[in-house]
Amino acid sequence: MKKQKAAIITGITGQDGSYLAEYLLKKGYRVYGMVRRSSTETFERIHHIVDRVELVQADLLDQLSIINVIKKIRPVEIYNLASQSFVPTSFEQPVLTGEFTALGVTRMLEAVKLVDRKIRFYQASSSEMFGHAPYTPQCLKTPFHPRSPYGVAKIYGHWITINYRESYKIFAVSGILFNHESPRRGKEFVTRKISCGVAKIKLGIEKELRLGNLEAKRDWGFAGDYVEAMWLMLQQSQPRDYVVATGETHSVRDFVKKAFSYVNLNWKDYVVIDPALYRPAEVHVLKGDPTEAQKRLKWKPKVDFERLIEMMVDADLQKVSDTIKPTIPA
Numbered sequence: 594m595k596k597q598k599a600a601i602i603t604g605i606t607g608q609d610g611s612y613l614a615e616y617l618l619k620k621g622y623r624v625y626g627m628v629r630r631s632s633t634e635t636f637e638r639i640h641h642i643v644d645r646v647e648l649v650q651a652d653l654l655d656q657l658s659i660i661n662v663i664k665k666i667r668p669v670e671i672y673n674l675a676s677q678s679f680v681p682t683s684f685e686q687p688v689l690t691g692e693f694t695a696l697g698v699t700r701m702l703e704a705v706k707l708v709d710r711k712i713r714f715y716q717a718s719s720s721e722m723f724g725h726a727p728y729t730p731q732c733l734k735t736p737f738h739p740r741s742p743y744g745v746a747k748i749y750g751h752w753i754t755i756n757y758r759e760s761y762k763i764f765a766v767s768g769i770l771f772n773h774e775s776p777r778r779g780k781e782f783v784t785r786k787i788s789c790g791v792a793k794i795k796l797g798i799e800k801e802l803r804l805g806n807l808e809a810k811r812d813w814g815f816a817g818d819y820v821e822a823m824w825l826m827l828q829q830s831q832p833r834d835y836v837v838a839t840g841e842t843h844s845v846r847d848f849v850k851k852a853f854s855y856v857n858l859n860w861k862d863y864v865v866i867d868p869a870l871y872r873p874a875e876v877h878v879l880k881g882d883p884t885e886a887q888k889r890l891k892w893k894p895k896v897d898f899e900r901l902i903e904m905m906v907d908a909d910l911q912k913v914s915d916t917i918k919p920t921i922p923a
């Protein structure tokens with residue numbers, strides 16, 4: 594009988610980790626999720642699969658805990674998705690962001706180097722590394738110009754991954770993923786903030802939605818599609834980095850307009866611009882060139898911009914209406 598492959602996902606409790614865990618379970622992997630200790634459980638996104646994955650405790654800040662987990666599990670693949678991923682927090686906590694998002698990657702790679710150099714390693718790089726990009730669309734050749742401590746930390750993670758590949762012949766690759774969203778997106782990110790806000794306004798719980806810069810443009814895809822690209826990158830014969838994107842860009846204003854009009858509301862009646870939500874340095878336009886991923890990985894996003902918005906608004910309408918349902922006495 595063929596032995597089941599084991600994979601470790603760091604950040605399994607996050608948006609991408611939850612979709613990737615589902616994807617790898619379907620592929621027949623034994624899935625191990627690395628979780629940090631917390632006083633309350635953060636398993637909301639994986640509650641439906643928690644009995645089919647194994648959770649192991651370690652922290653990106655603690656080298657020995659990572660080595661011990663990898664030694665115990667001996668995975669064939671590691672997906673390093675854990676990080677401090679919210680850009681505004683990186684301005685408030687730049688040092689901690691560097692510890693998690695930059696040095697955390699070195700700790701993971703050092704553990705791979707020490708325990709088993711045959712383990713295949715995926716690093717979650719980001720379009721935020723392009724930041725103030727000199728041209729559009731962005732591809733692997735585009736120079737980096739990050740605009741936040743988060744973007745800077747991700748560049749460190751990106752290059753240390755390449756460095757371990759070149760220095761120690763580890764199959765270590767970076768996926769430079771452009772923004773990807775879903776009903777499981779954290780509520781502080783703009784798309785989910787909008788879908789939650791629209792649902793609450795539609796259901797009469799809130800009267801306004803406060804937002805920052807509506808002119809920023811992003812290349813938004815669906816997280817469920819993007820985890821497939823992560824897996825495909827680790828199945829190739831040669832390690833190589835990829836840009837993963839839809840190749841389309843839309844402004845925050847477009848997203849807002851479509852989300853409100855989907856529930857027959859006019860966004861202008863509800864959106865309030867709050868200058869406090871502007872960033873010290875903004876990334877104005879991002880649009881990725883997914884040609885190489887399409888050609889070599891045969892990867893293509895399935896969910897388009899409109900469908901993504903509808904999916905997120907529908908899910909939040911359902912969640913919000915569940916919370917306001919009157920309780921029927923027994």
Ligand code: NAP
Nearest residue numbers: 604606607608609635652653674675676678717719772773
């Ligand atoms: P997310 O929802 O914010 O999840 C982050 C995960 O990291 C959570 O599971 C969190 O665990 C874990 N984590 C944070 N600090 C940790 C530590 N010290 N030790 C162990 N685990 C820790 O992020 P996401 O959207 O799924 O993104 C996944 C990865 O892709 C991140 O590295 C992100 O920077 C990167 N990325 C995301 C996008 C995007 O558009 N979503 C695009 C490009 C790159 P807790 O539950 O304990 O907080």
Ligand code: F7E
Nearest residue numbers: 678680719720721771772781782783784804805806809870
């Ligand atoms: O902001 C503008 C804001 O926080 C998008 C992370 O997953 O993707 C994400 O980073 C845009 C920015 O995502 C609000 O100024 C306006 O221009 O949803 P976001 P992000 O910063 O692009 C990359 C690829 C990652 O790697 C990151 O981990 O929207 N915006 N008004 C707002 N943004 C927020 N959050 N809240 C607002 O009220």
